[in-house]
Amino acid sequence: MPTISPSLVFQLTLIGLVFFSLQISAAVLVYFERKISGWAQQRVGPNRVGPLGLLQPLADIVKLIFKEELRPQAADKWLFYLAPVLSATTAFAAFAVIPFGPPTTFFGLLEKPVPLQVADLNVAVLVVFAITSMGIYGIVLAGWASNSKYSMLGGLRSAAQMISYEIAYGLALASVLVIANTLSLREIVDGQAGVWWLFNIIPVPAWYVFLAPVGFFIFFVAGIAETNRAPFDFPEAEQELVAGYHTEYSSMSFALFFLAEYVNMVVVCGVTVSLFLGGFYMPGLPVWLGPLWFVGKVAVLLFFYIWMRWTLPRFRYDQLMDFGWKRLLPLAIVNLLVTAAGVLYWS
Amino acid sequence: MAPWLFYLFAVISVVSSLGVVGQRNPMYSVLLLIGSFISLAGLYVGLDSPFVAVTQIVVYTGAIMVLFLFVVMLLNAPREDVAPGPRLPIPGAIKAYGVALAVAMAAMLVWALSRLGAVPFVDDPQAAARVASVRDIGVMLFRDHAFAFEVTSILILVAMVGAVVLAKKTV
Numbered sequence: 001m002p003t004i005s006p007s008l009v010f011q012l013t014l015i016g017l018v019f020f021s022l023q024i025s026a027a028v029l030v031y032f033e034r035k036i037s038g039w040a041q042q043r044v045g046p047n048r049v050g051p052l053g054l055l056q057p058l059a060d061i062v063k064l065i066f067k068e069e070l071r072p073q074a075a076d077k078w079l080f081y082l083a084p085v086l087s088a089t090t091a092f093a094a095f096a097v098i099p100f101g102p103p104t105t106f107f108g109l110l111e112k113p114v115p116l117q118v119a120d121l122n123v124a125v126l127v128v129f130a131i132t133s134m135g136i137y138g139i140v141l142a143g144w145a146s147n148s149k150y151s152m153l154g155g156l157r158s159a160a161q162m163i164s165y166e167i168a169y170g171l172a173l174a175s176v177l178v179i180a181n182t183l184s185l186r187e188i189v190d191g192q193a194g195v196w197w198l199f200n201i202i203p204v205p206a207w208y209v210f211l212a213p214v215g216f217f218i219f220f221v222a223g224i225a226e227t228n229r230a231p232f233d234f235p236e237a238e239q240e241l242v243a244g245y246h247t248e249y250s251s252m253s254f255a256l257f258f259l260a261e262y263v264n265m266v267v268v269c270g271v272t273v274s275l276f277l278g279g280f281y282m283p284g285l286p287v288w289l290g291p292l293w294f295v296g297k298v299a300v301l302l303f304f305y306i307w308m309r310w311t312l313p314r315f316r317y318d319q320l321m322d323f324g325w326k327r328l329l330p331l332a333i334v335n336l337l338v339t340a341a342g343v344l345y346w347s
Numbered sequence: 348m349a350p351w352l353f354y355l356f357a358v359i360s361v362v363s364s365l366g367v368v369g370q371r372n373p374m375y376s377v378l379l380l381i382g383s384f385i386s387l388a389g390l391y392v393g394l395d396s397p398f399v400a401v402t403q404i405v406v407y408t409g410a411i412m413v414l415f416l417f418v419v420m421l422l423n424a425p426r427e428d429v430a431p432g433p434r435l436p437i438p439g440a441i442k443a444y445g446v447a448l449a450v451a452m453a454a455m456l457v458w459a460l461s462r463l464g465a466v467p468f469v470d471d472p473q474a475a476a477r478v479a480s481v482r483d484i485g486v487m488l489f490r491d492h493a494f495a496f497e498v499t500s501i502l503i504l505v506a507m508v509g510a511v512v513l514a515k516k517t518v
Contacts, residue, residue, distance in 0.1 A: 079374070123481065126401040133409030137381070137416070144374060144420050152420070159417045163410070183398075183481055 007114060015118055022092055026262035027057035033306050040310035067251040072147060075248065079145035084249065084256035087138025091263040094131040097124035098270045099186045101280050101290040116280075116291060117186060124185035125177060128271050129170060132226060135264065136162045139228070139245050142257070146248040154244025157317070161225060161232065164324035169222035171332035175215035175339040176208050176275045185271075189279030193287075205283045209276040214335045216276045218328060220301075223268040225324070227261065230309040232320060269301040270294075277301075352393050359386040373419045377412060384408050398481050 031046070031054065038045025046053035071080055101116030121127055136159060143155015180188040188208075195203045196210075209216045225232040241247070246257045273279060277297050280290030315323065363382040370376065384407045391400035488496055 076374075079378075121397060123397050123401050126398070126405060130401050130404040130409055133405060133413075136413055140413070140416055140420065141378075156417070156420055159413055159420070163413060163417075166409075 010114060011118075014116070018095060018118055019092060022095060022263050022266060023259070025266050026259050027061070029262045029265065029302065029306075030060065030258075031057050032303075033309075036303070036306045037310045040307075061255070064251060064255040069251040069253065070248075072248050074147040076145040076147065079141050080248075081253065083138050083142035083145055084253040084260070085138075086141065087135065087260035088256045088263070090131050090135040090138065091260040091267060094128050094135075094267045095263070095270060097121055097127050097185055098267070098274055099189055099279060100270070100294040102287050104288065115186065120186055121184065123183045125173060125183050125188070125275075128185070128267075129173065132264075132267070133162075133166060135260070138257075138260065142249070143245040146245070148248050150241045150243070150247045151245050154241050154247070157241075158228065158245060161228070161320065161324075164321060165222045165225040165232075165328070168218055168324065168328040168332040169226060171329075171336050172215045172219035172222060173275065175212050175332075175336045178336070178340050178343050179208055179211055185274050185279075189274050189281065192278040193281045195283045203283065205278055205281075207276060207278040212276070212335070212339055214331065215339065216272075218332050218335065219272060219276070222328065223272060224305065224308065225320075227264045227268055227305075229261075229265065229305055231312040231314050233309075233314060265302060265305055266298065269298045269305070272301060273297045349393075353390065356386040356389040356393065359383075360390070374416075377415050377419055380415075381408050381412050384412070398484060 034056065035045040035053070037043075046056040049055040049059045071077070096118040097120075099115060099117040099120070103113035103115045139158040140155045143151045143153070143158065146152070176188065177183060180191050182188060182191075192205075192207050194206045196206050198204050204210060246254055249257060273294060280294040281287060282293040285293065360383050363379040363386070366379040367376045367383065384403060388400040388403045388408075391397070391403060
């Protein structure tokens with residue numbers, strides 16, 4: 001039986017804090033998504049509930065809680081309710097290995113410094129990859145268990161899309177691993193501290209995005225496809241599939257899918273920041289404010305996600321598959337080979 | 348690894364594996380198989396090899412089972428079909444032969460397991476670190492066993508080409 005120590009209390013607090021912040025981030029994201037879509041379409045966006053419409057997400061949540069929970073008669077009872085839970089769980093679980101701050105003692109509160117990260121594993125990168133690859137089950141099961149053709153098509157599309165883009169995603173990830181020579185996310189982030197001097201005069205942050213720009217591009221694009229966001233939002237293409245895999249869902253089980261989608265965005269952006277954009281390091285700025293820089297970088301990427309959604313039209317399905325298999329995958333392979341050759345040459 | 352963790356994962360794994368073959372809905376079978384794989388990964392973590400555990404999840408749960416699920420969904424078979432037509436009567440001699448084979452196999456299994464004996468649990472941090480190190484696994488795989496590794500990859504390639512040849516339409 002483990003005794004209750006300050007570090008155990010801290011660990012539990014950290015888990016609670018991360019869980020809570022991820023939930024809040026989903027609400028904030030919904031608000032910004034609606035606001036930014038408003039600006040992009042020359043509308044005002046939500047502005048009725050609270051000042052500047054800030055309480056809109058809260059109103060949405062209350063509405064969702066009080067809606068009636070419906071289940072189609074032909075649906076599979078168990079899997080129908082399991083699917084949204086699986087979706088949300090995998091979305092939250094992946095964040096556990098992302099470091100968002102340097103080790104800290106909290107101004108002397110704790111005896112030895114603890115890292116700001118739920119779980120520091122030496123195979124963290126693979127864990128992220130494994131958990132995000134499991135996220136697909138929620139969507140596929142929802143599509144199957146609903147027993148409706150739109151949901152089914154949405155689920156099938158999602159499975160095909162995620163298989164196609166996961167390979168490019170993994171290969172882009174491998175190019176960073178080759179440079180960093182480790183599988184631990186914390187060590188990868190630590191490797192990006194400090195600056196390089198270009199021609200000895202121009203300071204450049206020591207971020208891997210400058211060493212592997214193509215890898216960053218592939219990772220970002222495949223990440224958008226993995227989170228099923230526009231322009232790759234085929235599993236829920238409104239014009240063709242009503243609402244895709246969550247057509248038959250209502251109330252909180254519907255809300256869980258939405259939560260999962262937004263949390264997945266945060267996770268993918270968090271991983272992108274850790275792998276390519278220096279994580280919680282910001283050159284020239286104090287590192288103990290690490291969580292601030294981390295959140296800031298994630299926010300910039302998330303803005304980009306939303307901006308993309310309201311700017312680019314959806315691909316056609318065959319274009320999506322062509323792009324994944326005939327463009328992105330060969331590019332990712334070549335990128336990995338070139339990166340590996342470069343590392344061998346310069347090291 | 349704490350013994351109760353081992354028993355927890357072992358029980359989950361065995362029960363869900365039995366469930367895979369024990370019930371008729373192919374969708375549930377796929378899901379139970381996934382559950383079995385994940386509890387196996389839990390056992391690997393308990394044996395201080397997180398790399399193997401994660402690889403197990405990435406390869407089996409994340410990739411292969413998604414394909415399984417995809418195929419089951421595409422076929423949309425709600426239940427395993429019972430073989431059509433009247434059942435063929437099985438002669439008594441064949442039944443007896445089958446029973447004899449089963450008994451022989453069970454005996455062999457018991458004999459083999461009894462020869463293993465109890466393996467003492469070695470609490471060696473260095474050995475654990477060796478197993479857990481990705482670098483050591485890489486060296487083993489790509490230097491010491493490079494030939495076997497390459498042969499396996501060619502075998503898989505041949506299987507893939509074979510599948511494509513068998514499945515393609517004659518033009």
